Amino acid sequence: MLAVFTLIVAAVVAAAPTLAAKEVFAHVILGNTNALTVTDWEADMKTAKAASIDAFVLNVAQGDQNNDVSLSNAFTAAKNAQFKLFFSFDYAASPNGAFGKAGVKTLMDKFGGDDAYFKVKEQGNKPLVSTFEGPNNADDWTELKASTNSFFVPDWSSLGPVKAAAVAGGVVDGLFSFDAWPVGPTNKTTTADKNYQTALSGKAYMMPVSPWFFTNLPTTLSKNWMWHSDGLWDTRWDQVMEVRPDFVEILTWNDYGESHYIKPITKKDEYDGLLKTFGAPFDYVTNNPHEGWLKFLPFYIAQYKAGGKAPAVTKELAALYYRTAPALACPNGGTTGNNPQFGQTAVPPEAMVQDSISFAALLTSDADVKVTVTIGGTQIPASFSKLPAAGAGTTGVYRGAVPMGTNTGAVSLTVTRGGTTVAEAKGGPELSTKCQNNVQNWNVVAI
Structure with missing residues (x-):
């Protein structure tokens, strides 16, 4: 029965x-x-x-x-x-x-x-x-x-x-x-x-x-x-x-x-x-x-x-996400973190962001992979802090970030495996301490 x-x-x-x-x-x-x-x-x-x-x-x-x-x-x-x-x-x-x-x-x-x-x-x-x-x-x-x-x-x-x-x-x-x-x-x-x-x-x-x-x-x-x-x-x-x-x-x-x-x-x-x-x-x-x-x-x-199953990757890719100036480089323009009109507690906008260059790479595996972020000619070794759900060595998106520090200039990302470049991201606006109209731009660049 x-x-x-x-x-x-x-x-x-x-x-x-x-x-x-x-x-x-x-x-x-x-x-x-x-x-x-x-x-x-x-x-x-x-x-x-x-x-x-x-x-x-x-x-x-x-x-x-x-x-x-x-x-x-x-x-x-x-x-x-x-x-x-x-x-x-x-x-x-x-x-x-x-x-x-x-x-x-x-x-x-x-x-x-x-x-x-x-x-x-x-x-x-x-x-x-x-x-x-x-x-x-x-x-x-x-x-x-x-x-x-x-x-x-x-x-x-x-x-x-x-x-x-x-x-x-x-x-x-x-x-x-x-x-x-x-x-x-x-x-x-x-x-x-x-x-x-x-x-x-x-x-x-x-x-x-x-x-x-x-x-x-x-x-x-x-x-x-x-x-x-x-x-x-x-x-x-x-x-x-x-x-x-x-x-x-x-x-x-x-x-x-x-x-x-x-x-x-x-x-x-x-x-x-x-x-x-x-x-x-x-x-x-x-x-x-x-x-x-x-x-x-x-x-x-x-x-x-596919219900969460990672598909095959035929081309490895890289991406960069960053704001073009450190949070305190210019006046905040009266922008609040959170929206008081929605009953949310307003906080300073600089408390809502990280002064960092974020990066991500779609890889078949992170085995033997090295990541370098370059700002104005200064090379900054980087590593992945966020792995795909299936863990290291699997197919998926790997993520990390490096601090902006005092660096300025063109920003690029290079991902190599065994010394050969497999993915890169570059060509966005430069990182600077100058702001348009002397107001902080809280928008972001994604390249």
């Missing part, structure tokens, strides 16, 4: 539906794409595809006068590039505020059935829909889900996971969390992610992964804070393997104002107006490339989709 019961349980488990195929998305601020042509969009999509990203999540603001052109360009490009898109309706965007049911329905009727719109195959090919906030409009979604046949995974982080999962009679099919950064100077943990999974009781969880956070847009938006982000990108991908969410959403592809963009900087028009409009005291984007965060993405995404 016990054997029969065991077989029945095994059959039920085997027949349990898969919520999702472990897709990875990148959050795109549509309002930052006004300068992009169809060709520009296609280039971005090809870059994203090469990094193994499955779709762009288009953050759409209510009543933006550029929405029609930007959406037309994006969907045209997606068809050409064979890429996917879906909507995150922004209920908190200025100046027009929350979406009404009619606004959501209009966009979903126009684009939800498009071949380029992302659909969740495991849920009967329903179009995926998300939000940025909007829990006060939660009741709208009972009707909207029915009329658009959508799979609804909003971000209602302001409510917390328990209330968000239950609001409007549990209307959500899952939840996305914007809780991607630690309240520093402590490191980010998986506690919030696991709280979401518990609250959702088997519904889909979309986990946030972000590399950095710094914003200095004091006019109108009153934004001028940073969160502790040293090592955050690679740490969060390690945590993805632990949490194993149904989806992952990268924050972000192109949010220049908050310094967590991962796309290559190609057009100053994409962010110059944003910085000027909202009163940035200096341009903290132009000399801060972030494409280094794309290097390991194909590995991380393949590992996530």
Whole structure:
């Protein structure tokens, strides 16, 4: 009898539906794409595809006068590039505020059935829909889900996971969390992610992964804070393997104002107006490339989709992450560590960062490997302090850091095995004690 019961349980488990195929998305601020042509969009999509990203999540603001052109360009490009898109309706965007049911329905009727719109195959090919906030409009979604046949995974982080999962009679099919950064100077943990999974009781969880956070847009938006982000990108991908969410959403592809963009900087028009409009005291984007965060993405995404098993590595790679000046080199610009507007305790920003050059390498093994960081011609021997989960000698991402000290000049990383260079990173801006407009830039370089 016990054997029969065991077989029945095994059959039920085997027949349990898969919520999702472990897709990875990148959050795109549509309002930052006004300068992009169809060709520009296609280039971005090809870059994203090469990094193994499955779709762009288009953050759409209510009543933006550029929405029609930007959406037309994006969907045209997606068809050409064979890429996917879906909507995150922004209920908190200025100046027009929350979406009404009619606004959501209009966009979903126009684009939800498009071949380029992302659909969740495991849920009967329903179009995926998300939000940025909007829990006060939660009741709208009972009707909207029915009329658009959508799979609804909003971000209602302001409510917390328990209330968000239950609001409007549990209307959500899952939840996305914007809780991607630690309240520093402590490191980010998986506690919030696991709280979401518990609250959702088997519904889909979309986990946030972000590399950095710094914003200095004091006019109108009153934004001028940073969160502790040293090592955050690679740490969060390690945590993805632990949490194993149904989806992952990268924050972000192109949010220049908050310094967590991962796309290559190609057009100053994409962010110059944003910085000027909202009163940035200096341009903290132009000399801060972030494409280094794309290097390991194909590995991380393949590992996530394989249930945490490290895929084979055919090309070893290296990356560098650093700020371009020591924390106390220039005035802090009024930036706080943490955000008091969220009820967080403000701390000096210099307490949130490490004056170090961080590095990482994707290797088949660290056996017989030597690492050297060079700053202005001074070679600094380095070592890995963080190993892959499987330990030394295995395939994965190895990490470490060296102090900036008093060194200035060009920064580079060389990884050798048996005396032969197997990976390197170089070509970023120099480390200096001078700051633009005499204000500290808390943004980071990733090359």
